Each structure stands twice: as C-alpha cells, then as structure tokens.
Amino acid sequence: xxxxxxxxxxxxxLARALTIGGVGIAVALAMGRPAVVVxxxxxxxxxxxxxxxxxxxxxxxFNGLAHRQLHEGQGTRARLEAMDANDVExxxxxxxxxxxxxxHPADGTVGQLVGPDHVIEPIEVSPRRWGRRxxxxxxxxxxxxxxxxxxxxxxxxxxxVAVLPTRSHYRSGGEAPAPIxxxxxxxxxxxxxxxxxxxxxxxxxxDRLRRINWRVSLRHGNLHVESxxxxxxxxxxxIVDALADFGRSEGVGGAESSLDVSVRAAAALADQxxxxxxxxxxxxxxxxxxxxxxxxxxxxxxxxQIVLSRIRPGIPRDVAIDQIDFRTPAGxxxxxxxxxxxxxxATATVRLVRRGLPVIVVDPLPPxxxxxxxxxxxxxxxxxxxxxxxxxxxxxxxxxxAAGCPVVPWNGPRTLEEVLRRLARRGPLPRVGGA
Amino acid sequence: MRGGAWPxxxxxxxxxxxxxxxxxxxxxxxxxxxxxxxxxxxxAGALLAGFRxxxxxxxxxxxxxVAWWALQLRGELPAAALVAAAAIIVAHTAATVLxxxxxxxxxxxxLGILWSLRAAMSWTAALAVWAVGRAYTGHGxxxxxxxxxxxxxxxxxxxxxxxxxxxAEEPRE
Numbered sequence: 001x002x003x004x005x006x007x008x009x010x011x012x013x014l015a016r017a018l019t020i021g022g023v024g025i026a027v028a029l030a031m032g033r034p035a036v037v038v039x040x041x042x043x044x045x046x047x048x049x050x051x052x053x054x055x056x057x058x059x060x061x062f063n064g065l066a067h068r069q070l071h072e073g074q075g076t077r078a079r080l081e082a083m084d085a086n087d088v089e090x091x092x093x094x095x096x097x098x099x100x101x102x103x104h105p106a107d108g109t110v111g112q113l114v115g116p117d118h119v120i121e122p123i124e125v126s127p128r129r130w131g132r133r134x135x136x137x138x139x140x141x142x143x144x145x146x147x148x149x150x151x152x153x154x155x156x157x158x159x160x161v162a163v164l165p166t167r168s169h170y171r172s173g174g175e176a177p178a179p180i181x182x183x184x185x186x187x188x189x190x191x192x193x194x195x196x197x198x199x200x201x202x203x204x205x206x207d208r209l210r211r212i213n214w215r216v217s218l219r220h221g222n223l224h225v226e227s228x229x230x231x232x233x234x235x236x237x238x239i240v241d242a243l244a245d246f247g248r249s250e251g252v253g254g255a256e257s258s259l260d261v262s263v264r265a266a267a268a269l270a271d272q273x274x275x276x277x278x279x280x281x282x283x284x285x286x287x288x289x290x291x292x293x294x295x296x297x298x299x300x301x302x303x304x305q306i307v308l309s310r311i312r313p314g315i316p317r318d319v320a321i322d323q324i325d326f327r328t329p330a331g332x333x334x335x336x337x338x339x340x341x342x343x344x345x346a347t348a349t350v351r352l353v354r355r356g357l358p359v360i361v362v363d364p365l366p367p368x369x370x371x372x373x374x375x376x377x378x379x380x381x382x383x384x385x386x387x388x389x390x391x392x393x394x395x396x397x398x399x400x401x402a403a404g405c406p407v408v409p410w411n412g413p414r415t416l417e418e419v420l421r422r423l424a425r426r427g428p429l430p431r432v433g434g435a
Numbered sequence: 436m437r438g439g440a441w442p443x444x445x446x447x448x449x450x451x452x453x454x455x456x457x458x459x460x461x462x463x464x465x466x467x468x469x470x471x472x473x474x475x476x477x478x479a480g481a482l483l484a485g486f487r488x489x490x491x492x493x494x495x496x497x498x499x500x501v502a503w504w505a506l507q508l509r510g511e512l513p514a515a516a517l518v519a520a521a522a523i524i525v526a527h528t529a530a531t532v533l534x535x536x537x538x539x540x541x542x543x544x545x546l547g548i549l550w551s552l553r554a555a556m557s558w559t560a561a562l563a564v565w566a567v568g569r570a571y572t573g574h575g576x577x578x579x580x581x582x583x584x585x586x587x588x589x590x591x592x593x594x595x596x597x598x599x600x601x602x603a604e605e606p607r608e
Contacts, residue, residue, distance in 0.1 A: 012489035013531035019494055020523075024501050025586050034568045035508040035516040037586055039501050041564045042524035042557035044590075049553075090546065092536040109539040113546060146553065147531045 006154040008055045014148040017047030050148025055087035063156045065136050069306075070127055071164045072252040077122035078136045080156075085118050089145040092153070093123060095138040100129035100251045108138070127163040128251025130263050130309050134158045164305040165267035166252055198227045235279045235294055237328055238266045238304075241338030241345055242286035243321075245313045247369040261364035261410050262337045263308050268413045269335060274301040282307055285321060285338075285345065287314040322347040333358050335416065339365035340407075341389055346396040353405045360419050361400055361407040365393075441541035448485030450529040451493070455481035458500045458522035462515035467507050473499070481526070488533035497523055512568045520561035528554040 024040030027033065060083040067076040080093060095108030104124040112121055127133050137158030142151040200216055203223035211225040245259040256264075266282065273280045274296060282304050284290035290307045292300070321344040328334060334357050336349050353359045370386070397407050406419045437445070459469050459477055480496035504519060528550050532542055567588075 011531075011534060012491075012493075013527070013534055016494045016497070016530075017527060020497050020501060023498065025590060027501070027505050029586055031505060032510065033505045033508060034510065034564075035512055036501060036505045038512065038516045038561045038565045038568065039504055039520045039523060041560040042520055042554070043497075043527060045557040045560045046524065046527065046553065048594075049557075090535060092540060094537060094539070107539045109537060111536050111540050111543050111546065113543065113549070141536070143535060147534070 006152050007058065008144075008149045008151050011050075011143070011147055011150050014047055014050040014146075017043040017050065021047055046146065047148075050144075050146040053087070053089075053145040053148055055144050055149050055151070057084045057087065059083065059085045059088060059142055059151055061140055061142070061154075061156065063136055063138060063140075065125075065159050065161065067161070068159070069162045069164060072127060072130050072166045075124050075126035076135075078125050078138070079122045080120045080138075080140065082114070082118055082120060082142065085114065085142065087144050087149075088114050088118075088142045088151075090114065090143040090147075091120055092141040092143070093120075093138050094153070095123055095125075095136070096158075098133060098135065098137075100127060100131070100249075101133055101135055102126045102128055102251075127161065128253070129249060129260070130163050130165045131311075132309065133161050133163050135161045162306055162309045164302075164309050165264045167267070167271060200224050200226055234273075235281070235329055235332040236269070236273045237326060237332050237334045238269055238280065238282045239326065239334065239336045239338070240266050240282065240284045240308070240311070241336070241340075241342065242284050242311045242313045243315055243342055243345070246339060246341075247366045256366060258339050258364045258366065258369065259311070259313055261366065263311060265337050265362055265364060265410045265415075267305055267308055269416070270301055270304045272413055274298075274304075280304065281327070283324075283326060284308075284311055285316065285324075286311055287316050288312060289316060289319070321345050322351070324348060326352065328352065328355070328357055331357075333360070333420070335360050335362060337362045337364055337410070339363060339393065340396045340400070341365075341393050343392075343396060346400060349400060349405060350403045353400075353403050358420075359405045360416060361397075361405055362415060363397070363407055363409045440538035443542035443547075444533065444538050444540075447529045447533050447542055451485040451488070451526050451533070452478065452481040454522045454526035454529065455484070455496055455500065458497070458519045458526065459503065461518035461522060462504075462507065462513065465513050465515050467504075467513075467515065469503060473503065484526075484530060485533070488530035493526070493530050497526060512565055517561060517565050520565075521558050524554050524557050524561075 021040045021044035024036050025044070028036040028040075062081045062083075064079050064081075065076055066079065067074075070076060078095065080091070082088060082091065090111065091114055092111045093109070095103060097103070097108060102125070104126075108123060110121065110123060114120065123138075125135050127135065135158050136156075138156050139153040140156055141153040143149070200213055201224065203212065203217075203225050207225045211227070213224050213226050216224040240262050242259060242262065245257050247257040247260075248255050249257040249260050270280050270282065277296060279294040279296050280300070281294040282290070282292040284307065288310065290310055292304045292307045295303070321342065326334070326348075334352050336345070336352075336359065338345055338349075338361065340346055340361065340363065349359060349361060400407055406422070408415055408419055440448075455477055456474070459474060462468075477496050477499055480492050480499070484490065484493035484496055500519070500523065504516070508516070532546060532550050535546065
C-alpha cells in the first residue's frame with residue numbers, strides 16, 4: 001500500500017563474525033597462537049562474504065489486499081511486492097493479529113527465501129465477523145545474502161475492509177400478506193398476467209386467445225378462458241435493534257451474539273426479498289442511525305449489506321425510539337429483529353401493528369446468553385438482574401403477541417415462511433375492532 | 436507452537452547452547468579442562484543468546500571461548516581446535532538463523548539447509564589453516580613468522596573476496 005522510509009543496517013550476525021574474527025587474528029598475532037587463527041577463520045570467511053553481498057540500492061516494498069469488500073468467512077490474500085530487490089535473499093513478514101481475523105499461517109508470521117523472480121508468497125487472511133476491519137498491517141524485514149545486512153523491520157499499514165454479513169441464497173416460498181406493487185413474485189389477490197391458475201370464466205373482450213380453454217368452451221358452447229393471479233411485489237422494512245449486543249461472538253461458524261444473529265438475519269432477509277423483486281428498506285436503531293431507503297436490485301442489496309457492516313451498537317442519543325417515523329407505506333411488511341429488551345421499541349412495534357401493517361418480530365437472543373456485567377459487579381446480583389430483564393422481556397413479547405404481532409426466534413432464512421403464510425391467510429378476512 | 440516458539444526455533448536455541456559448550460569442552464579428551472565456573476558462565480551466556488540471537492551476549496560468549504583457547508594453547512595445533520572451530524561457526528550460524536525473525540517464525544527448512552552448507556563451507560577455511568599450520572610445525576622458523584603468514588593469508592583472502600565483485604552489477608533503471 002505504501003513505501004515506508006527505512007535503510008539497510010548491519011546485522012548482529014555480521015558484526016559478531018567480524019568482531020570475533022578481527023580480535024582473534026589480532027590476539028593470534030600478538031600472542032603467537034596459531035590455534036586461534038583456526039578458531040576464527042570460519043567466522044572471518046562468513047563475515048567477509050556478508051560484506052561482499054552488501055546491498056547497493058534501497059528496495060521499495062508495497063503491500064495490498066486482493067479485495068476491499070469481503071463477506072464473513074471469505075478469504076483474501078495479503079500480497080507484498082518488493083522492487084529494486086536484487087540484493088534481497090530473504091524476506092520476513094509479521095502480520096499484526098486482529099480480532100475476528102483468521103490468518104494462514106495462524107500467527108501471520110512467514111519467512112521466505114526470495115528467488116530470482118522476486119515473487120513473495122502472500123499471507124491468506126479471512127475476516128470471521130461482519131464489521132469494519134483493519135486488515136493487512138504488517139512488519140517487513142529484508143535480509144541480504146549471508147545475513148550481512150537487514151532492511152527494516154518496517155511497518156506497513158493495513159487497509160480498512162468492509163466485512164459484509166454472510167450470504168444466503170435461499171428464496172422463500174412464503175407470500176407477502178398484501179402485495180401492492182407492479183412487479184414481483186408474490187401472488188396477488190386479483191387476477192392478472194401471472195402463472196398461477198385462478199379460475200375458468202367466460203371470455204371477455206380483451207382476453208388473450210392463448211388463454212382460451214377449448215375443452216371447456218366446447219362443452220359449454222361458448223368461449224371460456226383460464227384466468228391467472230397477478231404477481232406483484234411488496235415493500236419490506238427491516239428494523240434492526242442494535243441498542244446493545246448480548247452474548248459472546250466467536251465469528252462465523254462459532255458462538256453468535258444477539259447482534260450477530262440480527263445482522264445475519266437482516267442480511268439473509270434482504271437477500272431473500274430483493275432476490276424476489278421486492279422493495280426492501282433497512283433501519284438500524286443505533287447511535288449511527290444507519291438507514292437504507294426502499295430499493296431493489298443487486299446494487300441495493302449490496303448497499304444494505306454495507307450499511308449492516310457499519311453497525312456499532314449503542315443507544316441513540318438524539319432520538320426517542322418510540323417517536324421514530326419508520327416511513328412505512330401501506331401494505332409494507334415490517335420485520336423487527338430485536339431481542340425486545342427495550343420497552344420503547346416494543347411500544348413502537350405495537351404502534352406499527354395498530355396501523356394495520358403486517359409486523360413480525362424476529363427474536364435474535366441466543367438461548368444460553370449470559371449477562372454482561374461490569375467487572376466489579378457481584379455475580380449473583382448480575383445474574384438476578386439479568387433474570388429480571390428476561391422476565392420483563394417475556395412480558396413484552398406476550399404483549400406483542402396479544403397485539404397480533406407474531407414473535408419467532410431466528411432459525412435461518414425459512415423462519416418467516418410459515419408466519420407470512422398465516423398472515424396472508426388472515427389478511428383477507430374481515431376484522432372487527434383493533435388489537 | 437510451545438512457549439511462544441515453534442519446535443524448530445527451540446531446536447536452534449538448543450543448537451546454540453550445545454555448540455557453545457562443545458566449543459569449550461572439545462579439548463577435554465586431550466586434557467584441556469576448562470574450570471567449572473567458566474562452563475557455568477558460558478552456558479548462561481549461551482542460553483541467553485538462544486533467546487536473544489542478535490544481542491551482544493553471543494559475541495562475548497564466543498569471544499570468551501576463543502580467549503580461553505588462546506590461553507590454553509601456545510604453539511600447538513590439536514585436532515580439538517578443529518572441533519572447537521566447527522562448534523563456534525555452528526553456534527554463530529544457528530544464532531544467525533534465529534535472527535531472521537521473531538520466535539513466532541518457524542525456521543524455514545530451505546534456509547536451514549542453505550546455512551548448513553554455508554557453515555560447512557566456512558569451516559573448510561579452519562581446516563585449511565589447521566593443515567597448513569600442522570605442515571609447518573617444527574620447521575625451525577620462528578612461530579611468529581608463520582602465524583603472521585597464516586593470518587596475512589586469511590585476511591588477504593577475506594579482503595580480496597570483499598573487494599572482488601561476485602555478482603555482475605545490474606544496470607540501474
């Protein structure tokens with residue numbers, strides 16, 4: 001990435017060989033000791049050859065990563081290029097360990113003899129958790145032949161990499177309760193140009209000839225056509241509760257914290273709905289207030305994933321959660337991904353339900369979550385406080401269920417399928433009063 | 436990795452310690468017995484050098500070994516001197532290999548082989564000096580005369596090697 005300022009220095013090895021060799025020869029001459037010449041002759045030869053291979057030019061080194069964006073668990077290569085490196089025989093690289101970044105080799109330290117083509121083997125790195133990660137910072141040292149001179153170790157900076165949540169390529173069979181758009185994959189309540197069979201009815205002017213069912217038309221003596229359901233898109237609002245992070249995170253494939261589950265669930269749902277042609281928006285409840293408006297397509301999905309990777313948990317200071325305008329057009333499916341440990345968010349959710357929107361709460365709290373307490377807090381008190389919070393939470397969840405808002409634990413991309421089917425069946429029925 | 440270092444690094448550290456001890460004790464079969472205090476001090480120095488290969492401590496330790504031999508041997512050239520010379524260059528080489536990186540860096544086998552060959556090649560200089568010294572022992576000429584000749588030959592060879600370009604200079608771009 002950059003070319004640091006460094007210079008060649010004599011190594012301890014060369015200094016040792018020349019010092020002992022020189023002093024040994026002097027002692028042998030002064031004291032008349034031929035055996036001392038025998039003892040120090042190899043050191044003198046090694047030292048002399050180190051000096052012979054003294055460098056004649058300053059090398060330039062550059063490091064870089066093959067990717068600027070990665071998904072959790074994906075890997076990339078941290079490359080190092082050396083220019084003007086004809087004097088270099090050996091290169092040592094030591095990459096700084098970073099939280100949630102796996103390296104190969106595991107400690108990020110490699111040494112390698114440099115061939116005539118000056119190719120330096122890359123270090124493989126793989127971020128294990130979503131977020132912004134500084135990857136590739138390392139120290140580099142170059143050594144000449146016979147170990148006489150060393151350039152560095154010098155520090156090379158890393159690169160800020162956006163680590164996006166894991167991808168899931170699942171396409172849900174669940175239908176949206178009230179699709180309202182023009183295009184998409186959800187079955188509409190009205191007839192139109194879709195593929196799913198709706199009914200056989202009498203021919204009306206304007207019907208397409210290829211829709212005529214000739215068998216039924218012959219039986220009845222007049223023309224009948226097969227009608228199909230229209231297919232429409234829907235709007236989906238994903239609300240991610242990043243007010244706090246509960247539980248331990250070990251990165252992808254390991255233990256998940258509540259925020260890990262939330263972010264990965266939001267990414268999976270966004271992938272699922274955007275892939276189905278729906279308009280998806282994301283609202284994060286955090287100090288940063290990350291937001292992505294309604295949109296479709298691959299670029300919009302990438303934007304949502306980047307927004308998710310920027311999340312930093314905390315309580316927003318400038319806005320009251322129960323006062324937030326979530327910008328939900330009629331018919332929008334609202335998915336609230338929250339452990340519901342905040343009463344204000346529960347209130348906001350009930351308000352959305354009362355507006356007649358289909359709202360689903362996805363619970364990301366891992367079942368074995370332990371309390372996060374201050375280091376000097378007593379364990380028993382912390383445990384008791386956590387149990388009280390869980391009791392509050394169960395009351396909130398019961399209130400939400402009573403208000404007509406299903407609460408489901410996150411169980412992979414299929415989580416919402418059955419819930420959405422039930423909401424779609426319930427949708428057309430006449431309702432008396434509000435919840 | 437154990438104790439913050441790879442097995443190959445521990446092996447190199449052991450080589451440093453053993454080589455220093457061998458360089459000191461090589462003359463025991465021929466009656467050159469170093470005092471126990473010196474052995475203990477130099478063992479401690481070698482141990483420290485194994486963990487700090489770039490530190491001055493190995494120079495001091497090997498220098499003390501050479502000094503002890505200088506005090507023990509006057510004009511004689513026993514075969515033990517060859518063994519001691521081999522042990523000194525092995526200790527120096529092992530420390531050099533250790534100095535290529537932090538303890539978390541395992542020793543590259545290719546680098547180990549390269550430096551083994553270099554150590555063996557360097558040791559042939561000791562063999563040549565020893566053979567010349569043995570050949571001229573008892574010729575009647577003053578000892579200082581042929582020692583000066585040997586030293587001049589070694590230093591001359593070294594200076595000539597340093598002055599002569601081994602590699603063709605590549606044109607600068």
